[in-house]
Amino acid sequence: MKRKLLIIIVLLCTHILSAQDTYRDEFNTVSYNNNNGSSNWSGDWDEENDDDDPAAGFIRITGNTLRFFRIGDEIISRSADLTGATVATLSFDWETDNIESNEELLIQVSDDGISFDTLGSFTGTTTGTFTEDITAYISANTTIRFLDPDTTVWTSTGDIAEIDNIQIEAIFPDEPPVIVVTGDQHFCPNGANSAPVVETVSITDPDDVNLEQLTIQVSTGYQNGSDLLVLTGVHPNITDSWDVTEGRLTLTGPATFADFEAAVLATVFSSTPPVLGVLREFSIVLGSPLYLPETGHYYEFISSLGIRWDDARDEAELRTFFGLQGYMATLTSTIEATFAGDQITGTGWIGASDNFGSGEGEWRWETGPEAGTIFWNGDETGTVVPGEFAFWNNNEPNDYPDDAIPGQENYAHITDDTIGIQNSWNDLPITGGGGAYVAQGYIVEYGGLPGDPVLQISGVTRLRISCTVITNRNKTYRVNY
Numbered sequence: 001m002k003r004k005l006l007i008i009i010v011l012l013c014t015h016i017l018s019a020q021d022t023y024r025d026e027f028n029t030v031s032y033n034n035n036n037g038s039s040n041w042s043g044d045w046d047e048e049n050d051d052d053d054p055a056a057g058f059i060r061i062t063g064n065t066l067r068f069f070r071i072g073d074e075i076i077s078r079s080a081d082l083t084g085a086t087v088a089t090l091s092f093d094w095e096t097d098n099i100e101s102n103e104e105l106l107i108q109v110s111d112d113g114i115s116f117d118t119l120g121s122f123t124g125t126t127t128g129t130f131t132e133d134i135t136a137y138i139s140a141n142t143t144i145r146f147l148d149p150d151t152t153v154w155t156s157t158g159d160i161a162e163i164d165n166i167q168i169e170a171i172f173p174d175e176p177p178v179i180v181v182t183g184d185q186h187f188c189p190n191g192a193n194s195a196p197v198v199e200t201v202s203i204t205d206p207d208d209v210n211l212e213q214l215t216i217q218v219s220t221g222y223q224n225g226s227d228l229l230v231l232t233g234v235h236p237n238i239t240d241s242w243d244v245t246e247g248r249l250t251l252t253g254p255a256t257f258a259d260f261e262a263a264v265l266a267t268v269f270s271s272t273p274p275v276l277g278v279l280r281e282f283s284i285v286l287g288s289p290l291y292l293p294e295t296g297h298y299y300e301f302i303s304s305l306g307i308r309w310d311d312a313r314d315e316a317e318l319r320t321f322f323g324l325q326g327y328m329a330t331l332t333s334t335i336e337a338t339f340a341g342d343q344i345t346g347t348g349w350i351g352a353s354d355n356f357g358s359g360e361g362e363w364r365w366e367t368g369p370e371a372g373t374i375f376w377n378g379d380e381t382g383t384v385v386p387g388e389f390a391f392w393n394n395n396e397p398n399d400y401p402d403d404a405i406p407g408q409e410n411y412a413h414i415t416d417d418t419i420g421i422q423n424s425w426n427d428l429p430i431t432g433g434g435g436a437y438v439a440q441g442y443i444v445e446y447g448g449l450p451g452d453p454v455l456q457i458s459g460v461t462r463l464r465i466s467c468t469v470i471t472n473r474n475k476t477y478r479v480n481y
Helices: 257-265 309-317 334-341
Strands: 018-025 046-048 059-062 065-069 075-080 087-099 105-110 117-122 124-133 142-147 160-173 178-182 184-187 200-204 210-220 227-231 239-243 248-256 267-271 279-285 290-292 297-303 324-328 347-353 362-365 374-377 411-414 425-428 439-446 458-470 476-480
Touching (some): 087 105, 105 124, 178 458, 227 248, 297 309, 324 347
Parallel strands (some): 184 458
Antiparallel strands (some): 059 065, 075 142, 178 200, 290 297, 324 439, 362 374, 411 425
């Protein structure tokens, strides 16, 4: 990979915008209020026509199971608030012993706690695991219950049914986290050894308490070999990793938001003179894709040796990041092309082709918000469309080995560092090429599509490189590096 311009975000994922909650009772204690999942049931198990005692009665907890013994009209139920869930699945382990054919144990479900539907029936001497989709019953009062449908007493003293590991697994939309940072300071490398990259930071999330990853990157003005980001202090729940080629510090948990806030506050910038440029911008992002402030989009390189262009396009469109739809990158400016090229080591597909539309020599973006936009007409002697952008390598696109024969190379990729202009583009067959032209993967871009959510998962701070020298009591001179 090459020098990078920007920062990144906090992760999640490929970036799934959903969260899984489990409401579970393993009956590991003799209690009707066990909560063994990630979320709590709305209340305790509730018995009807029995003594409501988990240690006694015809329904009780024995041997870490919920046991039914010679039941008649006894019923037990429990509810969970699944408001907002998109999918819900009920499961449990069961075992029955000596229950005759006219004696049953039913599992029922309701969305109001009043009107119930039967999901299954258990009898005989059997064992197994029960699983059922109960999405249709999602509500603020999703209720499950066990009972004998005939309300006649099981006749034999050996009639027993046992239930264990009851669980409702619910999928909820995951609200994205929010990060807010401030920081716009002056820094003199000849005066101070280092300066913090932020002055304040706040990370919040309405439905999560931990974060997996956060990145801080010098997004503007990075000088490879001189600039450095360092995590200072002790942060036992966070590990840090510095990428000198990208100018990026990655902080990895899992850890609480407070842990990450403390780590961001403890991250400092330093630079070894001579210091070039008067400005450093830092991108602080929740996640692993990179963030480009100029576009407001996020980018990530997906390594996939030898992947075809069309497969890369399809895979990119299956990826999401906090609800943002992925697509193979469309690079429409020098800043964006340089930024994307700096993410990869070797050949990486981008979303351009001249195999569609009017055909050979009419290069257009096939993906993203720019899909259908023509940006180049012709071969290596062609011209960029007014108002558009192209960054072809020397003597490209040439439809190698003979641009007099159309259709040999119709798909765009970022050229390997060892060939021609850094970060520039070349045309290749859909399967890629050989040697330095073997496809190493593809670049996914997130942002700009209709329906994308509005996110606040990144922030930018600044250090203005300047030094103040007082030559006498009356005048102050500022020297900018």
